[in-house]
Amino acid sequence: MAGPLVGIRVLDLGRFISPLFCGMLLADLGAEVVRVERSEGGIDRDYGLLSPSGDNYAFVSLNRNKKGITLNFEKNEQAREILKQLVKHADVVIENFSPLASESMGISYENFKKVKPDIIFAHISGFGATGPYSHRMGFDMVAKAMSGSMTVSGFPGDPCRDQVNWVDYGTGCLTVVGILAALYNRKATGEGQMIDTALLQTAVTYMASYISEYETGGVVRQQVGNRTYWIGPTDLYKAKDGRWVFLAVFPDSVWRRFCRLIGRDDLASDPRFRSDMDRWEHRDIIDPVVKEWVASQTAEEVMANAEKIPMPAGICYQHTEVAGDPHVKAREMLVEVPSPDGKGNIVVTGIPLRMSGTRLELERSFPALGEHNEEIYCGLLGYSREDMDRLKQDGVI
Numbered sequence: 294m295a296g297p298l299v300g301i302r303v304l305d306l307g308r309f310i311s312p313l314f315c316g317m318l319l320a321d322l323g324a325e326v327v328r329v330e331r332s333e334g335g336i337d338r339d340y341g342l343l344s345p346s347g348d349n350y351a352f353v354s355l356n357r358n359k360k361g362i363t364l365n366f367e368k369n370e371q372a373r374e375i376l377k378q379l380v381k382h383a384d385v386v387i388e389n390f391s392p393l394a395s396e397s398m399g400i401s402y403e404n405f406k407k408v409k410p411d412i413i414f415a416h417i418s419g420f421g422a423t424g425p426y427s428h429r430m431g432f433d434m435v436a437k438a439m440s441g442s443m444t445v446s447g448f449p450g451d452p453c454r455d456q457v458n459w460v461d462y463g464t465g466c467l468t469v470v471g472i473l474a475a476l477y478n479r480k481a482t483g484e485g486q487m488i489d490t491a492l493l494q495t496a497v498t499y500m501a502s503y504i505s506e507y508e509t510g511g512v513v514r515q516q517v518g519n520r521t522y523w524i525g526p527t528d529l530y531k532a533k534d535g536r537w538v539f540l541a542v543f544p545d546s547v548w549r550r551f552c553r554l555i556g557r558d559d560l561a562s563d564p565r566f567r568s569d570m571d572r573w574e575h576r577d578i579i580d581p582v583v584k585e586w587v588a589s590q591t592a593e594e595v596m597a598n599a600e601k602i603p604m605p606a607g608i609c610y611q612h613t614e615v616a617g618d619p620h621v622k623a624r625e626m627l628v629e630v631p632s633p634d635g636k637g638n639i640v641v642t643g644i645p646l647r648m649s650g651t652r653l654e655l656e657r658s659f660p661a662l663g664e665h666n667e668e669i670y671c672g673l674l675g676y677s678r679e680d681m682d683r684l685k686q687d688g689v690i
Contacts, residue, residue: 296323296653301476304329304379305359306388306400309337310433310458311492312417313355314465316387319472320358321644321653324385327669328356329376332363332690334662344639346632346659353659354641357630361660362669363690367398372689376400377408378674385472389417391430402487411485413475415468421491431492433458440496445503448518464495524569525576526583529609536592537609540583540599543569550602555586616640633661666690 301324305316313328320326330338338352346353364379366372380386388400395401402414416422419431434454437443447453471488479485497504506512514522519539521527527541542551545568552561560582566572572579587595592608599606610618616627626645629638644653670676670690684690 295651296321297648297651298322298324298476301325301384302382303327303385303387304383306386306390307417308335308389310351310355310461311464311468312387312389312415313337313352314462315415315417315468315472316359317355317357317642318465318469318645319385321646321655323651323653326359327379327665328359328361328660329364329366329379330361330662331367332365332663332685332688338662344632345636346634346639348659350639353630353639356659357641358655358657359660360657360665360669361663362666363663365688365690366400367394369689371684371687373399375674375684375689377405379669380405380408380412382673383409383412384476385413385415387415387417387468387472391418392428406485409485411479411483413472413479413485413488415472415488415490417464417468417490417492419492421494422487422489426493433460433492436460436492436496439493440500441504442496442500445514445516447516449516453516459499460492460496463499464490464492467495520576523573525572526579528580528583530584530587530595532587532590532592532595534591538587538592538595538599539607539609540587540595541605542572542583543605545569547602547604548572551604554598554602555582557582628655630655630658633658633664663690 298319301319303316303319303324303326305312305326305328307313307316316326316328335352338348341349341351344350344353364372364375366376386405388395390398390400402412402416405412405414418427419435420426420429437454437460438452440460443452443454446455468488468490471490475486475488503514506514519529521541521543524541524543527539527543529537529539531537542548548566548569549561552558560566560579565575566579590598596606596608615621621627625643627640628643630641631638639658641659644655646653666681667678670681670684671678676684681690
């Protein structure tokens with residue numbers, strides 16, 4: 294692989310989305326990322342809806358481009374000693390175990406830096422390594438609830454949780470930033486360090502401006518459905534063919550061009566609609582105009598006119614339609630990888646970033662359970678095949 298992180302080895306001990314996404318991005322950037330899981334498979338491999346390979350769909354997508362080994366370090370003392378041997382050969386360790394689990398297994402920055410002084414240890418948790426909630430377990434939805442996100446989402450009524458796990462994915466991204474910065478610092482100083490990221494921290498960071506509106510300005514946001522606060526008009530509008538289109542008539546320059554296109558220059562010159570905030574406050578007058586204009590055309594006609602303005606716009610696809618979009622195809626946002634058992638291909642995320650000077654490649658599919666045991670244990674640690682057989686018999690790997 295030709296990415297900028299070639300030569301960096303990462304041990305991915307994580308479970309579920311956030312650490313796996315972090316490891317996936319590092320693998321896409323060229324690092325050798327080794328997913329470590331139980332001999333019977335990690336808890337995140339076989340829960341929920343399963344792909345044709347028998348693996349969870351999220352697992353399949355988040356572990357492509359990685360290698361995979363089995364090691365029962367959660368309950369086996371010999372396996373924990375082998376984990377330390379792996380740490381000696383690693384640059385980065387990613388984990389998201391609960392505080393109690395980490396303590397019982399000896400998985401901590403303090404323990405691992407005794408084995409590898411310059412190790413970079415990425416600890417992802419629900420609430421962080423410090424503070425009164427540091428002992429608690431947490432998931433994406435818990436962080437959303439505690440950050441206030443659910444009370445400003447959806448239509449007026451009960452709190453609403455959006456389904457995409459943006460807290461998990463955002464925390465994975467922030468952890469990558471920390472790891473890259475730590476690698477850069479280590480190159481200059483020779484020192485490793487711990488990266489401490491938390492789901493609640495991510496959620497509060499993303500919600501900070503909303504919270505500040507209240508804490509600083511005394512403004513309480515309400516649920517407004519698909520609209521965007523303080524600007525307008527921005528909303529989902531229904532076209533005459535029954536499809537929905539999201540239009541963002543923002544900022545002022547776009548608003549004026551939009552008015553010109555629909556033959557309503559009077560709206561552009563009306564002092565009631567002079568600014569984005571003005572248009573937000575008078576949305577009950579403007580929204581029906583936009584709604585009527587969209588309803589007079591098919592979704593594709595709306596998009597063609599939006600490109601003429603030009604104006605930010607997009608058809609609201611069913612998730613079943615996304616893979617067929619020509620732009621999604623052209624950018625390889627989704628790709629197919631072969632199932633390790635040879636039973637067809639599975640759709641996964643493509644490499645989500647481009648670099649003009651470095652080619653990033655999707656080298657391999659997601660690993661079958663223990664697929665790279667021999668490569669890592671024999672090739673990296675120098676074990677014999679007889680050693681491996683004995684470790685299997687003893688329940689170590």
